[in-house]
Amino acid sequence: xxxxxxxxxxxxxxxxxxxxxxxxxxxxxxxxxxxxxxxxxxxxxxxxxxxxxxxxxxxxxxxxxxxxxxxxxxxxxxxxxxxxxxxxxxxxxxxxxxxxxxxxxxxxxxxxxxxxxxxxxxxxxxxxxxxxxxxxxxxxxxxxxxxxxxxxxxxxxxxxxxxxxxxxxxxxxxxxxxxxxxxxxxxxxxxxxxxxxxxxxxxxxxxxxxxxxxxxxxxxxxxxxxxxxxxxxxxxxxxxxxxxxxxxxxxxxxxxxxxxxxxxxxxxxxxxxxxxxxxxxx
Numbered sequence: 137x138x139x140x141x142x143x144x145x146x147x148x149x150x151x152x153x154x155x156x157x158x159x160x161x162x163x164x165x166x167x168x169x170x171x172x173x174x175x176x177x178x179x180x181x182x183x184x185x186x187x188x189x190x191x192x193x194x195x196x197x198x199x200x201x202x203x204x205x206x207x208x209x210x211x212x213x214x215x216x217x218x219x220x221x222x223x224x225x226x227x228x229x230x231x232x233x234x235x236x237x238x239x240x241x242x243x244x245x246x247x248x249x250x251x252x253x254x255x256x257x258x259x260x261x262x263x264x265x266x267x268x269x270x271x272x273x274x275x276x277x278x279x280x281x282x283x284x285x286x287x288x289x290x291x292x293x294x295x296x297x298x299x300x301x302x303x304x305x306x307x308x309x310x311x312x313x314x315x316x317x318x319x320x321x322x323x324x325x326x327x328x329x330x331x332x333x334x335x336x337x338x339x340x341x342x343x344x345x346x347x348x349x350x351x352x353x354x355x356x357x358x359x360x361x362x363x364x365x366x367x368x369x370x371x372x373x374x375x376x377x378x379x380x381x382x383x384x385x386x387x388x389x390x391x392x393x394x395x396x397x398x399x400x401x402x403x404x405x406x407x408x409x410x411x412x413x414x415x416x417x418x
Contacts, residue, residue: 138186144168145183148199155203158333163208164199170212171195205334218263223288227281229344230336231259234401235320238375238408239263241399242318247271251365253306253319253358254278256344258286258299260318265295274312276304279343307361315367320375321354322346351377355384359391371412378405385409 139147145164152160169176171194172187198211209215209224216222217231218239224230242250242264248271252261255275265271277283283301290296302309324346329337336345347353355374362372372393376384385396393411401407 138188138192141168141172141179141183141185141187144187144192144195148195151199151203155205157202157205163202166208167198167202167211168195171198205338207335207339210339215257217259218267220263220266220293222257222259222262223285223292224257225281225285226339227279227341228256228285229320229340231257234403234405234407235260235375237399237401238318238320238373239267241373241408241410242316242371243267245371247316247371249273249312249314249316251307251310251314251317251362252276253317253362254321254344254354255286255301256282256320258289258301260320261299262286262289262293262295264316264318265298266293272298274300274302274310274314276302276306276310278303278305279341282341282344306357307365310365313365313367313370315370317362317366317370317372318374319354319358319362319372321358323351323354323375323377323380325349325351351380352383352387355387359387359393363392368413371410373408373410376406376409378407381406381409 145168148164149160152163157163169179172191174182201211207230209230210226214221215224215231218236222231250264250271250273252275255261255277258275261273261275265273275286280303283303286301290299322345326346326348329346366372381398388396388411394414395412397410398406399408
């Protein structure tokens with residue numbers, strides 16, 4: 137006799153817990169819904185029923201992979217960010233809730249032309265364009281695979297007509313000027329990598345996580361090249377690590393910015409730096 141959905145889900149939750157997965161019950165339910173093709177809100181209705189066939193086989197494989205700490209987003213191929221689903225693969229960072237702090241900072245003032253440096257999944261640029269229907273943008277990434285994911289997300293969100301994606305080492309292949317430049321660069325120091333959760337350390341692209349040095353190299357590069365692409369009244373907004381506000385602010389001031397505002401995320405940690413000029417720099 138086939139096990140019921142409740143029995144399958146209970147066994148999976150125990151396996152995930154034994155593997156050290158945080159919140160195993162939540163992950164088991166998400167993966168079960170995905171494997172069965174059932175909306176999460178309707179999962180309770182099928183739990184009393186026997187489960188067998190392809191759905192159970194898919195679920196067993198997903199649980200095995202999750203026990204190896206592969207992120208749920210990579211297993212199901214998507215992650216919610218600012219109210220929208222984004223395609224996610226092992227070639228891009230998982231869109232994270234704390235990055236929504238950058239979105240809120242960007243939306244605080246109007247903009248028309250956006251440049252997104254190191255776009256990854258495209259979640260930042262595409263969210264900004266979706267929230268501001270009159271805006272257009274360009275996104276760059278050094279990884280061709282990441283750019284392909286971003287293009288797929290633009291098409292899925294019906295934003296491809298307002299977004300261009302370019303393989304570029306920061307601004308090297310960029311032309312034009314922008315009233316908003318945004319970036320969530322690799323800011324984790326090499327010495328911090330081993331402290332990361334396995335889902336991040338072992339499964340997300342290293343190039344998007346760290347500069348293999350002090351975690352500040354990307355800011356040096358961005359502050360060296362980005363101001364030339366920013367209109368005098370424009371803003372440069374970057375995500376930062378929670379201990380980097382002082383160091384990155386000083387770098388920005390040395391680069392010519394005279395206004396640096398630190399914004400905290402919902403957990404009260406320094407998360408975003410908004411840079412601008414009090415007066416036109418030229």
